[in-house]
Amino acid sequence: MSEPIIRIQDLKKIYRTGDVDVAALRGVSLEVAKGDFVSIVGPSGSGKSTLFHILGGLAAPTSGSIHIDGDDLMALSDSGRTNLRRRKVGFVFQKYNLLPTLTAMGNIEMARYFSENAGPLDQSFRDLLTRLGIQDRLDHKPRAMSGGEQQRVAIARALVNQPAILLADEPTGNLDTENSEKVLGVLRDLNERLGQTILMITHNPEAAAYGHRTVHMRDGRIVRES
Amino acid sequence: MINRLVLENLKHRKLRTALSALSIGFQVTMILSVVGLSQGMLNDSINRAKGVGADIWVKPPGASVIGLSGASMPQKVLGFFQAQPHITHAVGTVIQPYAGISSVSGIDYKEFVGLSGNFRFLQGGPFQTPDELIVDQWYAEQSKASVGDMVTILNHKWRICGVVEPGKLGRLFVPMARLQELTNNQDKLSQILLKVDDPKNTQSIIAELKKIEELDGYSIYSIEEFVSMFSFNNVPGLRAFIWVIIGLSIVIGFLVVSLTMYTTVLERTREIGILKALGASPMNILNILVRETALLAIAGWLAGIVISFGANWAINHFVHSNLQSEITPDWWPTTFAIAMAASLLGALYPGLRAARLDAIEALSYE
Ligand SMILES: Nc1ncnc2c1ncn2[C@@H]1O[C@H](COP(=O)(O)OP(=O)(O)OP(=O)(O)O)[C@@H](O)[C@H]1O
Ligand SMILES: [Mg+2]
Numbered sequence: 001m002s003e004p005i006i007r008i009q010d011l012k013k014i015y016r017t018g019d020v021d022v023a024a025l026r027g028v029s030l031e032v033a034k035g036d037f038v039s040i041v042g043p044s045g046s047g048k049s050t051l052f053h054i055l056g057g058l059a060a061p062t063s064g065s066i067h068i069d070g071d072d073l074m075a076l077s078d079s080g081r082t083n084l085r086r087r088k089v090g091f092v093f094q095k096y097n098l099l100p101t102l103t104a105m106g107n108i109e110m111a112r113y114f115s116e117n118a119g120p121l122d123q124s125f126r127d128l129l130t131r132l133g134i135q136d137r138l139d140h141k142p143r144a145m146s147g148g149e150q151q152r153v154a155i156a157r158a159l160v161n162q163p164a165i166l167l168a169d170e171p172t173g174n175l176d177t178e179n180s181e182k183v184l185g186v187l188r189d190l191n192e193r194l195g196q197t198i199l200m201i202t203h204n205p206e207a208a209a210y211g212h213r214t215v216h217m218r219d220g221r222i223v224r225e226s
Numbered sequence: 227m228i229n230r231l232v233l234e235n236l237k238h239r240k241l242r243t244a245l246s247a248l249s250i251g252f253q254v255t256m257i258l259s260v261v262g263l264s265q266g267m268l269n270d271s272i273n274r275a276k277g278v279g280a281d282i283w284v285k286p287p288g289a290s291v292i293g294l295s296g297a298s299m300p301q302k303v304l305g306f307f308q309a310q311p312h313i314t315h316a317v318g319t320v321i322q323p324y325a326g327i328s329s330v331s332g333i334d335y336k337e338f339v340g341l342s343g344n345f346r347f348l349q350g351g352p353f354q355t356p357d358e359l360i361v362d363q364w365y366a367e368q369s370k371a372s373v374g375d376m377v378t379i380l381n382h383k384w385r386i387c388g389v390v391e392p393g394k395l396g397r398l399f400v401p402m403a404r405l406q407e408l409t410n411n412q413d414k415l416s417q418i419l420l421k422v423d424d425p426k427n428t429q430s431i432i433a434e435l436k437k438i439e440e441l442d443g444y445s446i447y448s449i450e451e452f453v454s455m456f457s458f459n460n461v462p463g464l465r466a467f468i469w470v471i472i473g474l475s476i477v478i479g480f481l482v483v484s485l486t487m488y489t490t491v492l493e494r495t496r497e498i499g500i501l502k503a504l505g506a507s508p509m510n511i512l513n514i515l516v517r518e519t520a521l522l523a524i525a526g527w528l529a530g531i532v533i534s535f536g537a538n539w540a541i542n543h544f545v546h547s548n549l550q551s552e553i554t555p556d557w558w559p560t561t562f563a564i565a566m567a568a569s570l571l572g573a574l575y576p577g578l579r580a581a582r583l584d585a586i587e588a589l590s591y592e
Contacts, residue, residue: 058503058585079507086505097500097589101234106227113227114505157504 003070005164005197006032006055011064013050013220024050026220027064032165035195037188039202039211047220048201052167055199056089057081069164086115090158090166094173096150098142104153105138108160115161125160132156132186148179155186159196166190168200172207184210228510232517235494246486247525250569253475254530254561259537260471261557264464266542266550272453277393279342280317280419281428282435283452287443299444301413306440312423312431315341318415320405321396324380327548331396332405341421342394349373350388353401359384360399362392368547380408397547476568483519483572491515491580498580499588508581515580519573520566527565531558 013025024047032038040048053059054066054073060081066073069088076084091097098107112118129135132152142150151171158166168187172180188210190196200211208214216224236243275283284307286299299318307316317340320332335352339345345352348363350373359377366372366389375386384400406412422431428448435446447455458464491498498511534553541551 053586056503058589082502082505082507085503091503093503093589097496097503099231099497099500101238101497102231106230106234109227110231110501111504114501114510 004031005034005036005069006030006199007065007067009065011051011054011066012062013047013054013059014062023220025054025062028217028220028222030215030222032197032199034164034197035191036213037191037198037200037211039200039208039214040217041202041205041208041214042217042223046217048217049169050220051217052091052169052199052201055165056091056167057084087161088164090161090163092151092154092158092166092168092171094170096142096147096154096174098150098154098157100142103139103141104134104145104156107142107153108138108157111157111160117161121160125156128159128190129156131189133182146179147175148182151175151179151183152186155183155190159190165197165199168198170201170203172202172204180204180207228514228517232514232521235490235514235518236521239490242486242489243522243525246482246522247529249482250479250523250526250565251529251533253479253568254527254565255533255537256475257468257471257561257564258530258534258554258557259541259551260468262534262538262551262554263541263549264458264461264468265554266552268456268458268461269552270550272456273393274395275453275456276449277342278395278419279421280315281422281425281449282420282432283447283449284418284420285445285447286416287445298411299415299418301415303441303444304415304418306438307418307420307435310431310435312427313420314423315419315421317341317419318402319395319417319419320402320409320411320414321416322380322405322409328398329396330379330398330400330405332402333395333399334402341419345388345390345394348389348391350386353387355385356401356404357382357384358387358401360388360390361386362390362394362397362547364392365397365547368545380405382408472564476564476571479565479568480572483522483569484575485572486522487515487519487573487576488579490518491576494580495583495588495591498583499585499591502583502585503589511583512577512581515573515577516570519569519577523566523569526569527562530561530565 008028008030011025011028012023015022015024028047028051040051042048050059054061055068057073057076058081060076061074064074068084071084071088073081073084098104099110102110126135129138132155134149134152134156137145137149137153142153145153155171171187172183175183184207187198187200191198198211200207202208214226215222216226301318304316304318307313315337317334317337319338321329322332323329345360349366353360359379361371371377371386373386373389377384377386379398379400406414422428432446432448435441458468501511501514538551538553541549
């Protein structure tokens with residue numbers, strides 16, 4: 001078997017707020033192979049988002065070891081983490097998080113700009129836009145789009161730089177059943193057809209079932225897998 | 227791409243963008259108006275001095291060129307000048323300041339036009355009685371005055387007998403003898419104007435005049451020397467005043483942009499978090515805000531120039547007789563630098579704050 005794209009060993013993250021230390025992660029170990037689709041579930045405050053923030057280079061780990069696609073995240077500086085965000089990961093959030101003043105295409109172009117991904121969009125990305133069903137919505141600003149459309153634009157934006165991993169933090173948390181199914185279907189399709197590695201946080205067991213496997217977290221630890 | 231984001235951001239808050247640009251604009255206008263007024267008034271004085279046509283100007287000891295002072299030179303010194311070779315005309319005038327920045331010129335009509343040539347009358351004609359007043363067109367327009375109207379100046383009632391084209395010596399002319407009498411300056415003059423037979427001889431004539439013992443202490447200028455003294459540097463306090471205006475406008479510009487950018491950053495905290503999640507570095511964030519500020523400053527500067535044209539027109543239209551203003555394009559680059567510097571300084575703190583924002587906290591900002 002090839003080298004896993006994510007390798008985490010005994011990862012800890014301690015937030016220091018004033019005099020109190022909050023241990024958000026208390027020793028997480030996890031391996032994810034390229035092309036895997038992992039669902040992460042667990043009660044509120046169990047450290048799921050914190051794990052994503054570290055994987056995505058938004059926060060620095062406290063101790064342990066963590067590698068993504070060969071990069072040692074423990075060794076990364078602030079600018080190293082900026083580069084990680086530019087090239088290795090794509091984020092999808094519960095609240096879509098599109099830039100409100102830009103059109104759908106503007107949002108996508110912005111992500112391309114930061115990773116210096118210039119030139120015309122390639123055909124495979126154009127096909128992706130069609131599969132996402134947003135090819136006709138690209139000139140619209142976020143407020144002119146439905147939640148489901150916005151989330152699909154966010155997915156396109158997260159994938160435009162061909163990241164090694166896609167991190168989706170409760171991507172369907174704000175969507176109705178119909179739109180949730182559409183978005184989850186898109187994620188499964190991306191995983192199956194393009195081999196996109198995906199990690200997805202969810203509170204919904206039905207959504208979790210879209211993944212190949214489900215990781216259960218509690219109190220900053222992984223308690224079991226199913 | 228950054229530029230598109232910057233433009234869209236500015237468009238998104240049109241009113242705030244317009245108001246901040248306007249406040250920057252008014253600072254630019256403030257500077258341009260002060261400078262335009264200074265230059266306009268100096269140039270108007272120069273034009274009126276040149277318009278007389280005298281080759282040499284004589285001022286009494288201790289009198290400044292620009293300051294308005296009453297008559298202090300004994301009328302009999304006129305005789306010295308008239309006796310000199312090459313001097314064809316020697317004419318005394320009295321300049322009497324009144325009501326702050328205005329002044330009235332006392333002339334001996336025959337002598338004065340003998341040196342200067344005839345006034346060009348738009349209405350009426352020369353003095354017929356000692357209590358008549360000739361006004362120039364600017365004064366007439368601003369005061370809506372015309373021939374036959376009575377005007378009180380220096381507690382004396384004058385009847386307007388003529389309206390003339392502007393650009394000769396002063397704006398208001400009265401018979402010199404009456405003015406001397408009213409100001410208790412009988413037989414005193416403010417300045418003496420000389421015309422020489424050949425302007426080429428002016429310098430040698432001045433040199434001769436300066437040798438005369440009785441004229442010791444008198445200031446004797448060729449017309450070129452005389453008008454060269456109407457400059458920024460020779461008006462007491464003008465330079466300092468302009469510096470104060472520039473300083474104030476920098477402070478105000480700084481404050482306005484600080485506040486605008488500070489609220490912008492607060493309001494856009496979440497968007498800054500999104501940009502960071504997309505891979506924006508702190509420099510990228512600062513860059514976006516700096517460009518936004520620079521655009522505001524440019525828009526403000528352009529607005530300021532447009533407003534200064536309006537202010538210029540208003541001054542020259544409504545109060546042309548008291549104040550003269552000019553458009554001063556040579557100050558445009560300076561005001562650009564001032565607007566830009568004040569704005570960028572103002573954006574510095576909010577910009578650094580935004581650049582340093584923690585991405586996760588910013589993303590969870592409501
Ligand atoms: N910036 C922070 N400073 C201090 N404590 C934090 C910070 N971020 C998270 N925490 C704490 O870390 C713990 C884990 O939070 P995290 O957001 O990872 O939970 P989660 O599993 O994503 O929960 P949810 O399902 O509600 O999203 C919580 O106790 C939270 O209060
Ligand atoms: Mg969470």
